Amino acid sequence: MRLSVPEDPEPGLPARFPRRDFLALAGRGALWATLGAALVALGRFLGFAPAAPPVTFTLEAPAAYPSGVFTPVADGRAFIGRDGRGLYAIVATCTHLGCLVQARRGDFECPCHGSRFDSSGAVIQGPAQRPLVRAELALDGQGHVVLNLSREVGTDFRL
Numbered sequence: 001m002r003l004s005v006p007e008d009p010e011p012g013l014p015a016r017f018p019r020r021d022f023l024a025l026a027g028r029g030a031l032w033a034t035l036g037a038a039l040v041a042l043g044r045f046l047g048f049a050p051a052a053p054p055v056t057f058t059l060e061a062p063a064a065y066p067s068g069v070f071t072p073v074a075d076g077r078a079f080i081g082r083d084g085r086g087l088y089a090i091v092a093t094c095t096h097l098g099c100l101v102q103a104r105r106g107d108f109e110c111p112c113h114g115s116r117f118d119s120s121g122a123v124i125q126g127p128a129q130r131p132l133v134r135a136e137l138a139l140d141g142q143g144h145v146v147l148n149l150s151r152e153v154g155t156d157f158r159l
């Protein structure tokens with residue numbers, strides 16, 4: 001279909017875009033958007049969906065994680081802390097809307113909307129309402145720490 005632009009009736013005034021041409025263009029746009037969404041759904045159905053990010057990470061030996069600091073691991077998706085009872089993992093996903101929190105001088109701060117969490121992950125300042133999640137740690141056969149982000153543990157858990 002050809003888009004026609006009528007001649008400018010008066011020099012200096014903007015050219016008009018006929019309603020029929022606008023509706024035809026909008027209709028074609030909607031058709032292509034629907035076709036694209038259908039192709040994405042078909043790709044997912046056939047198994048071409050992008051791989052889910054990993055949830056388990058083999059880390060260093062426990063001695064690599066000192067007390068008094070939070071060591072970022074798993075591409076910044078968690079922090080390893082240590083206290084007198086052992087190692088623990090705090091998941092970095094903010095419980096407000098899912099941004100990754102950053103460790104700051106013994107606590108955590110979310111760069112998106114300013115939520116703050118103390119060293120145990122409890123909320124100091126909103127808008128987040130829930131504490132940061134703890135994830136399971138284990139040791140593999142070689143003595144490396146294994147972090148499993150898909151397994152939530154209580155605040156009492158230590159490795």
Ligand code: FES
Pocket residue numbers: 094095096097098099110111112113114115126127128
């Ligand atoms: S996502 Fe962290 S405060 Fe909103």
